[in-house]
Amino acid sequence: MARDQNHLPLEIQQTALLQLLTNSLVLSRTAPYLSCYDVLNLAATSRAFRYLIYQTPQVFRRLDLGNVKTAQFDVDAIDHGGETWRNVQVDENLTEDDFYSGPLRGIFYNLKRFDILRDVQVLTLDGLSVTAELIHDILIDPAFSVRILSIRDVKNLNNRKLRQALQYACRDSRPEGTPRLQGLYVFGPKEPTPGALIKEQSMSPSPTSPAAVAAAWNSKSQKALTASLAEEPEAWYERRGKQFPHRIDQEWASTLVACDGIIAFDAVLCTGPRHLNSPAWGKVNIEALNAAAASPASASIPHFQVATHSLGGCAGCGSAPEGWTTWGEDGHSRDRDTRRSSNIGKFPLLAPPPVHSSTLGAAMCPSGQSVRPHHPFANKAEKKKARFVPRCFDCIRDRYCTGCNQWWCETCYAGAGANSGPDQAHVIKSCWECGMNCKECIDTTQRMCKRCGGGYCLIHNEGSDLVACDWCVGRSRRFRELY
Structure with missing residues (x-):
């Protein structure tokens, strides 16, 4: 019977695990599933492991600080009407940004001191205290090499300043090769994580041997696999209906237009024929549609709008006036003068951020599809195309069923104010809580x-x-x- 590895001498345990992780393929495929806490514990076991961890760029290519205890910030405001601070001494020269972003700036300083910060390409700051000034530094500071950034459900973020920083970073007079950031997760909710994870890490004893660290890795990988199998359908391509739990400000539309082709987001612009960017612009009689609409809000049409709903084909004709947004049909064309890619802005970033890659193709690719859809042999064996119709709520108002996610395009429209009368309307409101529903629902x-x-x-x-x-x-x- 094989001898338990925990009873082997410490030198043999270290040698076996070190030889395994020295394989760059094993290390690069394993490191993204580990937290910073586990990686640093492994590096502290011996000089050999320390050299391996700190001298291998793939180890810190993906960095998730959401579960790091020192990155947490639980203070709501600086001044509560004269409340006396006991645990925090606020300097009179301390700015608001320094106060709210202090924990993360301290972590970034230590990463830069150990020459690790330049290796981070996928950075996740979900749920932490993040300021617009900190995002501005990530965009323009050459010490950062972040290509994909996730700041979902963060605290103390000034969205107006964030939009200004993004538009400034994507200006036409920007330096060559900037910004390095190519993808930003900001609209969707963060992935649910066990609430007791931080408490478990802070209270449980730290593993001191490589065998104990490996056992902890195995346990956490099993939990991650179980959680991934229980996830809901993939956003945009599989999950129809409303994609975001919160309202998106109208000002974000102009930011997506300014960053089009440079920075991709986890949302896209609405392609309805009411907007200037739509392929069906000018092909649909919008004035007649507004006259027949039941809601007066349809008369105010912005030039651009962020899509909040993912739809299938029209329940009447099976398509949409602007056509489908289909992964794999358009090539990755790129303008050499402006370095703009046609896919950046057309396809949304899919959650969660990629684990084993830092490319936009991996962040945008739907499950079961090819990461390189322009490849001549890609998608030939696939029977079902990954596609959706992105629309804002104003472009489906009074023509969308909130129960089954069916909708009717502008051509097939029949509403309560149409010539057909209320009895022929596709959707009506029979319950205030249910909203507009079709006859089947x-x-x-x-x-x-x-x-x-x-x-x-x-x-x-x-x-x-x-x-x-x-x-x-x-x-x-x-x-x-x-x-």
Whole structure:
């Protein structure tokens, strides 16, 4: 029977693990799944491991600081109306940016001191305290080599200053080769992580031997695999409907236009025929559509708008006036003068950020597709194309079912204000909580009470059943309790 590795001499354990990780392929494929905490613990075991970790660029190519204890910032504001600070001494010369970005700037200083910062190409700062000035430094400071940055659900971020920094970095008079940043995750939610991860790392004893570190890696990799298998369908290409939990400011549209071809985002511009960037611009009678629309908000049409919904083909004609956004059909054309790529701005970045690569192709590629769609042999064996129709809410208003995500294009439109009348409308509002629903969804969720004759919703009228509404059910229950 094989002897347990934990009972082997420490020198043999170190030699075996060191020989395994000396293989650059093994190390590069393993390091992205480890936290900084585990990597630094391994480097502290011996001089040989320290040299291997700090002298191999692939180890810190992907850096996730979201679970690092020293990067956390739990203070909400600097001044609470004269509240006395006990644990934090605020210098009168300390700026707001220095205060809120202090933990991350301290980490970046140490990484730069150990000559590690230049190796970081995929940086994740989700949920941390991040300021616009810190993002500006990442964009212009030559000490950073970040190509893909994730700042989802961060704190203390001034979005107006962030948009200004992005537009300044992508200006036409920018220096050659800048900005190095090519992809920015900012709109979507961060990936859910176990809440007790930081507490577990801070309270549990640190592994001191390579065998213990390897056992911890194996356990965490199993947890990561289980979590990845339980993830929801992929955004944009598989998950239809609303893509972002929060509202996106209108000013972000002009930022995406300014960064088009230079920096990609986890969102794209709406391609509806109401906007200037649409391939169907001028091909649809927008004035007639506005006259038939039930909502007066359709009369105000911005030139550009960020897409918030991923749609399939129109329920009437099966397509859209602007066509599909299909991965793999267009080549990676590039303008040599402006260094603009046609794919940067057309396809969204897909969460989570890539693990084993720092290229935009890996960050944009849908699951099951080729990373290089322009390759002559790519996608030949694929039967189903990865495609979607990006639209903003104003471009599907009164023509979109929130229940089943069906929608009707401008050509197939029939609304409550159309010439066909309300009885022929594709979607109507029968429940305030459900919103606009199609007839199939209404037949599934809406009922007529057999006792009072009123209409009710099975989803939002708690206490109702298939026969009576919640009021009648509750009234009969109270009547029975009296006797």
